[in-house]
Amino acid sequence: EYFMKINQTKIWHSQSLRYVKTHLNNSRFNDYDCFKTFKKKKINSTLDIGCGNGLMLDDILNNYCRNSKKNIGIEASKKSIQLLRKKTFNKKINFKYCYAHNLPFDDEEFDLVYIWSVLHWIDRRHYLQSLGELLRVTKKYLVVMDWVEKIDFKVPYKHKKGFFTYKMDFDKVLSNSGILKKIYEERWFVDNNEKKVIKNNNNKKINKNLRKVIIYKKKDILKTIKF
16 A cells, blocks of 8 residues: 555655644644643653644643743654744743654653644554653653544545554553553543534543543553562
């Protein structure tokens, strides 16, 4: 198939630029309830992987992580980064060009790392590397949000012929790493008929377009066994 011939991660810069250009002047949207968790936590550094128009990182720093001093948002396009640097944001934010599967940061460099609605874009040949990088650069907390369904599958990406997005349950890999502990989980889906968001925490039935956000705390919880 086409998706096996092209590693779409490597040429995703065009879609990064399309997204940033389209949403650069969007109005703010502060409905990130899960980040209230960090209001009373000591967060000195924050990394947003796939920061888009930068507003989410800006909102989080203004509302939930006000004492965070080192803050970086990354995107997979140099032109996207140029646009973001020209826009007025919180002065504590720096923007950097790089990919999720190859982060140019030290081990445990950030107290808080989050990746919001990004994993489904990543080519499957870089998916596990990307999850590994999340684990590597996170010191205290990791927040992941993406689409999850009853089964894992791919769908054609509407903005670029031959590209796909992938709906897979990231938690299967991250929880099995043995170094993360869940401290928050929420599910919801958008009802297009009623045009509203429906929370799905207490209902284990998987719905179409279901999204899930999990906050993990980094901790070595694997037991040592002597043979």
